[in-house]
Amino acid sequence: MARRAKPLSAFSVARLTEPGLHFVGDVPGLALQVLPSGARTWILRAMMGTKRRDMGLGGYPAVTLAGARDAARVARAKIKEGIDPINEARAKQSALRASASSAISFEECAERFVASHSAGLKNAKSEMQWRNTLAKYAYPVMGKLLVRDVSMTHVLQVLEPIWHTKTETASRLRGRIEAVLDWATVRGYRDGANPARWKGHLDKALPAAEKISKTKHHPALPVSDIGAFMKKLRTLDGVGASALEFLILTATRSGEVRGAQWSEFDLAAGLWTIPAERMKMKKPHRVPLSSRAVELVKAQPKRSDSEYVFAALRGGMLSDMTLNAVVRRLEAPAVPHGFRSTFRDWAAEHTNYPRDVAEMALAHAIGDKVEAAYRRGDLFQKRARMMADWAAFCDIVQPPGAVIPINRASEA
Incomplete structure (x- = not known):
């Protein structure tokens, strides 16, 4: 008691x-x-x-x-x-x-994740891209939220504003948010399903990124305007103008041109071999060079402080903004990537080159895996003739309203 x-x-x-x-x-x-x-x-x-x-x-x-x-x-x-x-x-x-102990914000969790996985990222640039995309898009919406409280509503608030306009960025961002939340779950900072998971979650609320990408177009010049544009471009000095002209003549991507290194070129053979690690499809790509493209490379000074052909002022790689600035200076309604579309329109509408030749010039996947297994060549000789024809076409200033004839010589 x-x-x-x-x-x-x-x-x-x-x-x-x-x-x-x-x-x-x-x-x-x-x-x-x-x-x-x-x-x-x-x-x-x-x-x-x-x-x-x-x-x-x-x-x-x-x-x-x-x-x-x-x-x-x-x-x-x-x-x-x-x-x-x-x-x-x-x-x-x-x-x-x-x-x-689990009261950790999404931002803190993301920073810890990136820090602990930095060794697994490709390079310092990849780590910076992780941090920048999360800081720009995710943190303003849910950075200060406890990571255990992040829901699909928050993830959609981050993704929806850019899903249709910056689809590739949004898709990568979704994967990064998913990875951070998976890490948080394993660490005991949250539980339950991952609201950034695509299958069974976000695929019910957003259209597939690849479907949007198929209908997304980069602003591009009409085929009839390319000659006049090239004439203006060649009046400009500077490595940015040279790099942009080389990009147009080779129908390659901005990053491939800006990252081009001297060791990748065999100018005597008119060949530029881009290694797999620098290609979007992660396969090496042989690019035939027209005589004008070879001239552009030869005109660039070899610098002791840089391995790049089109090197920036301090020896590093040119920024994408440099090429964009050249296009804007010429007041063209296009972006550097759009010149690939101009090339594709030229090949499809004004030549008799087979579609596969143009697609391979653009380093696109050709057919399905079975077809790819049987196609062992890269159509280099046909592509070399096509790129020479393209360079010649770019030298011609078309008068307004001109009807451009099909290049019959391309059937050879």
Whole structure:
């Protein structure tokens, strides 16, 4: 039985200063414990099963006599129902500690993920792209959210504004968010399904990226305007103008041209071999060079401080913005990548070259895997003739409204 005592008043309790346990009555087992240091705390002594337990109810005077009696009554009611208040309190504290340890924001989680996986990324540029895309698109929406609270609603708020306009960026961003959230789950910072997962989740809310990409077009010059554009382009000085002309003549991508290195060229053979690691399809690509393309490469100075053919001022790789700036300077309604479309339109509408030859010149996948297995060549000789014809076409300034004849010589 818990010890019973005469109920004390608040005034009487305030005067208890002798070290020891002072039972205050009204609620069986409730006592004020006075420590030798003078500190005072509330204790409820009660039988829990077959053991006598002392349960702390808080310090005095922060917890008043009335507050201690109320807490003691609640605790005794739980004991009567078979609940151990001490174990219950410990469980709550443990849950709070666990909750606090998992109270990490999405931004902090993402930064930890990138830091721990930096060695697995391709290079420093890849790490920077991870950080930049998350910082630009994800953090403004959910960077400060606890990672455990990130839902599909938040992910869609990040992706939907750019899903149709910057599809490739949005698709990569989705994968990065998914990777961060998977890491957070493994680390115990969140649980449940990953709201950034595509299959079974976001595929129900967004169209597939590849379907959007098929209908997405880069601004491109009409075929009839390419000669006039090239004439203006050749009046400009600078490595950016040379790189852009080379890009047009080879129908290659901006990154492939800007990253071109001297070791990739056999100018005597009119050949540029782009290694697999620099190609979108991750396969080496042989590019036949027209005589004008060879001239452009030969005109670039070989620098001791750079391996790049079209090197930036300080020896590094040119930025994509450099080529864009050249196009804007000429006030053309196009972007560098759009010249590949101009080339494709020329090949399709104004020559008799087979479609596969043009597609291979663009380093696109040809047919399915079975067809690819049987096609062992890269149509280099046919592509060489086609690129020479394209270079010749780019030299011709078409008068307004001119009807461009089909180049019959291309059938050879």
